[in-house]
Amino acid sequence: MCGIIGYVGAGEALPILVEGIRLLSYRGYDSAGVAVAHDGRLVVEKDKGRIEDLAPSWDRQKLSGSSGIGHTRWATHGRPSRVNAHPQQDAAGDVVVVHNGVLENDIALREELEAAGVKFVSETDTEVFAHLYARLFRGDPVAAAREILARCHGRFSLVFLHRAQPGTLVAVRRGSPLVAGYASGVGLVASDVRAIAGHADRAVEIEEDEIVIVTRDGVAVHGADGARKDRAAHAVTYDDSSLGKGAFPHWMLKEIHEQPDRLADLVAARIDPVHGRIRLDELGLTDADLAGIERVDLVGCGTASYACMYGARAFEALAGVPARMVPGSEFEARAELLGPRRLVVAVSQSGETADTHAAVEAAKAAGARTVGVLNVRASRIARSVGGFVDIHAGPEICVASTKVYTGMLLSLLLLALRVAQARGRGGAALAALRPALDALPDAVRRAIAGHDHVREVAREVHRAQNMLYIGRGPDHATAVEGAMKMKEISYIHAEGYAAGELKHGPIALVSWDVPTVALLGQGDARTKMLANVREVRARDGLVIAVAGEDDADARKVADMILPVPTVDPWLAPLVHTIPLQLLAYDVARRRGCDIDQPRNLAKSVTVQ
Ligand code: AGP
Numbered sequence: 001m002c003g004i005i006g007y008v009g010a011g012e013a014l015p016i017l018v019e020g021i022r023l024l025s026y027r028g029y030d031s032a033g034v035a036v037a038h039d040g041r042l043v044v045e046k047d048k049g050r051i052e053d054l055a056p057s058w059d060r061q062k063l064s065g066s067s068g069i070g071h072t073r074w075a076t077h078g079r080p081s082r083v084n085a086h087p088q089q090d091a092a093g094d095v096v097v098v099h100n101g102v103l104e105n106d107i108a109l110r111e112e113l114e115a116a117g118v119k120f121v122s123e124t125d126t127e128v129f130a131h132l133y134a135r136l137f138r139g140d141p142v143a144a145a146r147e148i149l150a151r152c153h154g155r156f157s158l159v160f161l162h163r164a165q166p167g168t169l170v171a172v173r174r175g176s177p178l179v180a181g182y183a184s185g186v187g188l189v190a191s192d193v194r195a196i197a198g199h200a201d202r203a204v205e206i207e208e209d210e211i212v213i214v215t216r217d218g219v220a221v222h223g224a225d226g227a228r229k230d231r232a233a234h235a236v237t238y239d240d241s242s243l244g245k246g247a248f249p250h251w252m253l254k255e256i257h258e259q260p261d262r263l264a265d266l267v268a269a270r271i272d273p274v275h276g277r278i279r280l281d282e283l284g285l286t287d288a289d290l291a292g293i294e295r296v297d298l299v300g301c302g303t304a305s306y307a308c309m310y311g312a313r314a315f316e317a318l319a320g321v322p323a324r325m326v327p328g329s330e331f332e333a334r335a336e337l338l339g340p341r342r343l344v345v346a347v348s349q350s351g352e353t354a355d356t357h358a359a360v361e362a363a364k365a366a367g368a369r370t371v372g373v374l375n376v377r378a379s380r381i382a383r384s385v386g387g388f389v390d391i392h393a394g395p396e397i398c399v400a401s402t403k404v405y406t407g408m409l410l411s412l413l414l415l416a417l418r419v420a421q422a423r424g425r426g427g428a429a430l431a432a433l434r435p436a437l438d439a440l441p442d443a444v445r446r447a448i449a450g451h452d453h454v455r456e457v458a459r460e461v462h463r464a465q466n467m468l469y470i471g472r473g474p475d476h477a478t479a480v481e482g483a484m485k486m487k488e489i490s491y492i493h494a495e496g497y498a499a500g501e502l503k504h505g506p507i508a509l510v511s512w513d514v515p516t517v518a519l520l521g522q523g524d525a526r527t528k529m530l531a532n533v534r535e536v537r538a539r540d541g542l543v544i545a546v547a548g549e550d551d552a553d554a555r556k557v558a559d560m561i562l563p564v565p566t567v568d569p570w571l572a573p574l575v576h577t578i579p580l581q582l583l584a585y586d587v588a589r590r591r592g593c594d595i596d597q598p599r600n601l602a603k604s605v606t607v608q
Pocket of ligand 1: 301302303304347348349350351352353356399400401402488601602603604605
């Protein structure tokens, strides 16, 4: 999604804006731009493309100045192009603005401005803000920003720069995240603290409907009524080490390799070593509340929704509570079916996903209890939900989720066990799982160490145009997620199915050119999976089996093997997903794809 950076200080703004854009680029974008106050004018450079390609051609002399704004755009209103890129300007060049989010009354305001003689040049809703602000500004930026808040509907974070006040950035937040920071003689504003961490000592999280004036002297926060607000600033403690890829060629590979440590941290943080209880201190629900839950809806989008599939199975099997996954965009809050005995669990890496957030709001309005399983504490969904489970995976930069997916699975398993405990039935399950949980990081490490096997498979399948992924039980989610990883970063069309569904339709696609990845699993599931693999082989299909390291039968029935350590069946999906992440990575690399920023995708999807 879009990203915002603004700077005002004594030094040159341009390098800081370009660096900020680069740091925001993990969110996914299709165009980028900057505006700098230079010699009484606002100079704009912008276009579609990557900042690495755009910035070298920008005229540094014309862009010389000590205040400016920058933006990464992910197209919603109008295709990626120079004219639609941000910053947007008014006709006279008095105002520049960058914008994250969507202006909902865009058409009405556009018509009103056109009737007053304004000529629009872009297809964006953002241009409305530039013209409107230019007309509302009479020397008092807070008054103009108040009018913007009063007249505009939707979700928007905005930063304005006016030619008449080149040392003042005016930021407004409604719905999209924004943080303001400062250090001696420097003021900054951004949609993510990452973009300003290298320059700000302290930062203020801007809240809903707040207006912030950013100057070299610091930041001043105002409410929507214009009154000055006293807001505490926190030290900027962003961990710089996570800002680099180190020796890894891509963020995705680095994040895959981080999984053993992240999972070890999560197990250590969540399980009380003395009493063996699960610690979820921010759940906001008592044991009596948890015991009274009659149904659980797990809501998420994309990869998070696949984690929800797994979570629903865990809630039903371990806690004995009926549970289902609902894609965020399909959640319908039927008031008569909701209420305090329904728990809605929102699962999200970014905590900003609009569909998931809307589901939470609807569930709350219908009286349901809500909990967020989230990776970002300072996020929109975190602020909405009644309780919070921190996935604790650290910043995930690659657009394709890896370490957060396994963090989601583990967090949901522990949440299901916590509910089971409150209902007097989780003790035995947790006791049985304890040694397996302790051994999990090492099992994941061994799965990663099997990368050479994955490279061989990648060599075999990287020219495929279609792939199938099949699994049973908890590995149904692994299959769907494995297919998602493949399609989003390699652009191979891949679909995941419950293996039993294969012969009800997808088997018609089976051929040597359509490789099938089969997650064999254990016990009864494995017996049935071996039969499914034979069905594929009988139709000349190429089968790659994710199988236990010692599974001799798998070697007899499959063409290629991705060996994995054998672990408790509830933890198996966390281990089995590793070779599928690596396979997607290796195939995408062989195909020359942009692994960390796949086409058309954004890291956080803040529109419905
Ligand atoms: C993950 O690989 C995807 N890029 C995508 O499906 C993602 O999981 C989805 O957009 C939900 O995002 P969230 O977890 O931030 O809510």
